[in-house]
Amino acid sequence: MTKILASTLVLLLISSFQGFSQKKAEVWRYEGPRIGMDLSRFLIPYMQKGKRNGWEIQADVPYKGNYFPTFELGMQWFDDKRDGFHYKNSGTYARLGVDMNIVKFESLKDHDLVFIGARYGYSAFNQETDSLSYSNYWGTVNTSVPLRTMSAHWAELVFGMKGELFSNFFLGWTLRAKFPLSVTHDPNIKPYIIPGLGKTTTDVPFDFSIGVYYRFPIFRTKKLPKPIKVGGTKHPGGNDQNNLNNQGSYDNGRY
Amino acid sequence: MRFYLFIISLSLITLVSCSDGNGCYDSVDTLMVTSFSVNDSLQIKSLVIKGIDRNAMGDTLVNDLDSTLTKRYPLPLSLSADSTGFVLEVNGKKDTLYIRHSMIMMFISENCGFAPNYIVSGIRHTAGIDSVKIKDTKVNPQSKEKNTNDQNISIYFSSAAHK
Numbered sequence: 001m002t003k004i005l006a007s008t009l010v011l012l013l014i015s016s017f018q019g020f021s022q023k024k025a026e027v028w029r030y031e032g033p034r035i036g037m038d039l040s041r042f043l044i045p046y047m048q049k050g051k052r053n054g055w056e057i058q059a060d061v062p063y064k065g066n067y068f069p070t071f072e073l074g075m076q077w078f079d080d081k082r083d084g085f086h087y088k089n090s091g092t093y094a095r096l097g098v099d100m101n102i103v104k105f106e107s108l109k110d111h112d113l114v115f116i117g118a119r120y121g122y123s124a125f126n127q128e129t130d131s132l133s134y135s136n137y138w139g140t141v142n143t144s145v146p147l148r149t150m151s152a153h154w155a156e157l158v159f160g161m162k163g164e165l166f167s168n169f170f171l172g173w174t175l176r177a178k179f180p181l182s183v184t185h186d187p188n189i190k191p192y193i194i195p196g197l198g199k200t201t202t203d204v205p206f207d208f209s210i211g212v213y214y215r216f217p218i219f220r221t222k223k224l225p226k227p228i229k230v231g232g233t234k235h236p237g238g239n240d241q242n243n244l245n246n247q248g249s250y251d252n253g254r255y
Numbered sequence: 256m257r258f259y260l261f262i263i264s265l266s267l268i269t270l271v272s273c274s275d276g277n278g279c280y281d282s283v284d285t286l287m288v289t290s291f292s293v294n295d296s297l298q299i300k301s302l303v304i305k306g307i308d309r310n311a312m313g314d315t316l317v318n319d320l321d322s323t324l325t326k327r328y329p330l331p332l333s334l335s336a337d338s339t340g341f342v343l344e345v346n347g348k349k350d351t352l353y354i355r356h357s358m359i360m361m362f363i364s365e366n367c368g369f370a371p372n373y374i375v376s377g378i379r380h381t382a383g384i385d386s387v388k389i390k391d392t393k394v395n396p397q398s399k400e401k402n403t404n405d406q407n408i409s410i411y412f413s414s415a416a417h418k
Contacts, residue, residue, distance in 0.1 A: 049365075084368040132360060132369055134334065136285070137306060137316065141334035141371075143360060189362035189369075201364065 028220040029108040033061045034068075034170065036213030041074070043210075050080035050087075054195070058211055065225020066101040070117065076125075076195035085132045087189075091125020093196025099158065104227040111170075111215075117158035121178070123196045124151050129189060150184035152194045162213065170213040178205045279367035282396040286329030287354070287375070288406040291345070294385055294413040298322055300346050304330065307340030307351065316341075327406065329399045332356055332373050343384070345412055350383035352410070356394070363396065370396045375407065385413040 038056035056074030063069055072095040080087045097119030105111070129145040160174030178197055183190070191200060198205040291302060304317035317328050333339040338355045355377035360369045373394040378387045388409045391398070398407060 080365065082365065082368060087365075129362075129369075134283075134360065134369060134371060136334060136371075137314075137331040138333045138339070139335065141360075145360070187361075188359055192362065192365050 026222075027108050028222060029224065030168075030215075030217035030220050031062045031065075032216040032218035033059060034213045034215040035059045036170070036172075036211045038072075038074070038209045038211045040209040040211075041076075050078060050193075052079075052193075053077045056209075058213070060099065065105075065223075066228050068099040068101070068113075068115070068117075070097050070099055070119070071095070072119070074196060078193050078195075081131075084134065085129055087127070087129050087192075089125060089127040089191060089193055089195070091123055091195040093121060093123035093125075093194075095119040095121040095156065095196065097156070097158070099160070100228065101225075102228065105224055108222065108224055111162075111164045113160075113162040113172075115158070115160055115162070117160075119156035119158060119176075121154045121156060121196050122151070123154075123194050124149070125191070125195050126150065127186070127189065127191050145186075145188040148184075148186055150186065150191060152183040152191075152197055153181040154197050155179045155181060168215045168217055170215065171211075172213060173208065173210045176207045176209070178207060180205075279364065281363050281367045282399065283363055283367050283370040284399060285332070285371045285373065285394060285396050286399045287332055287373070287394045287408065288327065288329050288398050288401050290406045290409045291326040291328070291343075292409060292411050293324055294411050295415075297412055297414045298324065299326060299412065301344070302326055303344035304328065305342045305344075306331075307342060327403065332358070332371070332394060334358070334371060343410070345383075348383055350381045352381075352384065352387070353379040354408070355379070361395070372396075378408070380410075383412075383416055385411045385416040387411070 036058050038058060041054045041056050044052050044054075054074055054076035056072060058070065058072045060068040060070040073093075075092050076090065078087075078089040097117055099113070099115040099117035101113045101115050103112075103114045126147055126149045128147040131142075132144055133140055133142045135141075156179070157177045158174050159176075160172060162170045162172030165171050180194075180197060180200065180203075183194065183200070193199050198207050291299060293299060300320075300322045302317060302319045303315060305315050316330060319326060319328075330341065331339075332354065333356075337357065338353050340351060340353045343350045343352055354375055356373045356375050358371050358373045361372045362368075363370050375389055375392045375394060378389060380387055388411075389407070390405070390409055391401075391407045394407055401407075
């Protein structure tokens with residue numbers, strides 16, 4: 001009798017372990033806030049004239065699968081010594097906006113994004129010019145333009161991609177068109193570079209950034225985000241196999 | 256496939272973004288365009304212009320010995336004082352002209368640097384000059400590109416005043 005009971009218990013244990021291992025093999029989609037750093041800020045000093053240093057952190061959170069409210073914060077120092085003048089500029093900037101994924105996720109594990117987005121940007125900075133010299137028939141003037149605190153507002157249109165290199169680590173780039181809205185007026189010098197906005201020598205400056213990101217996998221779900229309908233047409237991928245589990249719900253903290 | 260697209264587009268954009276403009280293509284010479292005309296039968300046979308307190312050799316700004324009714328020259332203004340004086344020698348007779356102005360240095364571009372921008376606020380002259388009219392008070396690097404009928408100031412001479 002005890003032998004029968006013992007063998008029954010062993011069978012029950014084996015079957016329960018099998019059940020557990022089957023549960024472990026289930027595919028979940030993990031989502032969560034993503035934080036990263038713009039690597040291009042470190043590359044720019046080697047690509048452009050003038051000493052231009054800075055850093056920028058970027059963060060986004062997923063909203064309804066395809067939308068990513070985004071916040072970016074950075075600082076920049078610029079020091080440009082030319083024939084006839086020495087220009088210095090430094091400041092802090094922030095951008096707030098949203099990215100929208102425009103391609104279909106192919107599976108629950110697919111987190112690669114191709115996105116368009118918009119930003120509002122604000123920069124508080126100061127600039128000064130010294131060693132300013134100019135010569136004409138009457139002689140040479142040596143002067144300076146004193147330190148002045150300024151601010152700028154602008155809007156951005158963003159296009160970019162983010163790819164998951166390996167679990168929760170992303171590499172991405174963005175191309176941005178920037179539209180200055182207002183810049184504090186300085187009678188002597190229009191700032192030719194604004195932290196976060198870039199060079200103002202063109203009406204619509206373009207910028208390019210490369211970033212690395214880490215996603216904190218706080219949420220899990222079996223629901224694949226529905227592709228965004230562009231121009232009112234229904235996306236053909238809306239009923240594929242990946243959506244069979246679309247009734248799943250988010251689990252908070254169960255990772 | 257998407258990964259390869261990602262890498263290709265990243266490489267292309269990186270290559271394109273490496274370009275950085277070079278060279279100064281804007282004017283940084285700030286000169287006040289001045290015309291010299293006659294009001295009557297007087298003919299300007301010669302015109303010599305020098306800056307006051309700049310009488311050393313080689314400091315003659317203009318030495319024009321051609322006979323014409325109207326002459327037009329761009330003149331530099333002082334960088335350190337709030338007025339600029341010129342000696343105008345028309346047909347051998349000397350007169351003086353003082354231009355009162357304010358000046359600030361304005362940024363042109365990162366490759367060109369700065370240039371002075373003036374606002375002309377007043378004129379003083381001796382009796383040999385009939386009259387002076389300020390046509391455009393703003394003197395900046397674009398002033399010298401004014402067309403031939405346009406100038407910052409016009410100076411008129413007459414037989415009566417030029418005796």
